[in-house]
Amino acid sequence: MLTDPADPTRALIELSDLDGEHELVRGYGVPLKETVVWAREYLCRPHPDLGRKGPVCPYAQTSLDRGVFYLAVQPGTPDGDAVAEALDGYRDWFRALVSPPGTSAQYRTILVLFPDLPEAEAARTIDAAQRLLKPRYVREGLMVGEFYPGPPPKAGLWNPDFLPLGSPVPMLVIRHMVATDFAFLREDREQLAAYLERFGDRPPAALRAEVEEAARLHGFTVRVP
Template sequence: MLTDPAHPSRTLIELSDLDGDDELVQRYGAALRRIVNWAQDYLCNPHPELGRKGPVCPYAQTALDRGTFYLAVCPGEPTAGEMARTLDGYRDWFLRLVAPPGVSQQFRTILVLFPDLPDERAAAVIDAAQQELKSDYVAAGLMIGEFYPGPPPKAGLWNPDFLPLGSPVPLLAIRQMVASDFPFLREAPEHVRAYLERFGDRPPAPLRDAIAAARQSPGGY
């Protein structure tokens, strides 16, 4: 288990900790294992409705294998504002984390679970917190994703009828921004600018036309 040097009450649970006797793990072990199983069975595998080849998440298997798949638990039923303040701390810690030698930063992720949050409240609270957090995360070169039972009404990139963000436990996921993230950022000028600062000189071939159109739009990104 990792402890944030800047905030000792903030911890990250590693897969090896799930067999330990930490109080938090003992209390929320069932929820933590449900998410690990979901990651292994869903994120790491192809899906018939995904609309492309390969696993649902191209990075999850390596993160699990290399020890950069971190879990955190936020007990209780936070409001969207309380949730956002909690995730501010994890954003700052994520930026300080160092990946193991030979492991790219894009394979590092933190999943912050809200296992006490009732499913009927999860959508409204997590969606509101994600919207509040997104701009600061994007400005830092990070992505923050919302997952909960339902699933969230956001379509996949390759199949508009596929809703890929359902999870068995409500959570917010933190990861590094990657070059293929442009479609998630194109609606907000400040998000487009943050993306172009990092990837504007090396856009993925399938996104070049969309990025060129964004550059030519009013505002001149």
């Protein structure tokens, strides 16, 4: 288990901790283990409605295998503002974490669980926090994703009828921005600018024309080799 040097009350739970005696594991072992099972059996596997080949999340299996899949628990029933405030600390810590040698930073992720949120409140609370957080995360080259039972009403990239963000526990997930995140950022000028700063000269080949068109519509120029 890792402890945040900036705040000793903040902890990251590693997979090896799930059979331990830490108070968070004792108190929240069920949702923590449910989340790991969900990651292994859903994120790491293909889905017939996904609309493409491969697992639901291309990075989850490596994240789990390389030991950079971290879990955190925020007890209580905070509102969206309080959730966003709590996530700011995890964002700063995420940026300070160092991946093991040979493991790209793009596989590192923190899943911040809110297991005490009633299902009836989870959507409103998690969505409100994600809206507050996303602009500041994107500016720093990070993404923050919302997951909860329901699932969230956001369609998949390859099948508009597939809603991929359902999870057994309400959570917000922190990770690095990757080139395929274009679809989540294209509508907002500032967020697109952050994307182009990092990937404008090397977008995925399948997205190149769309990236160039979005850049043009927002008044940016991109030069793809």
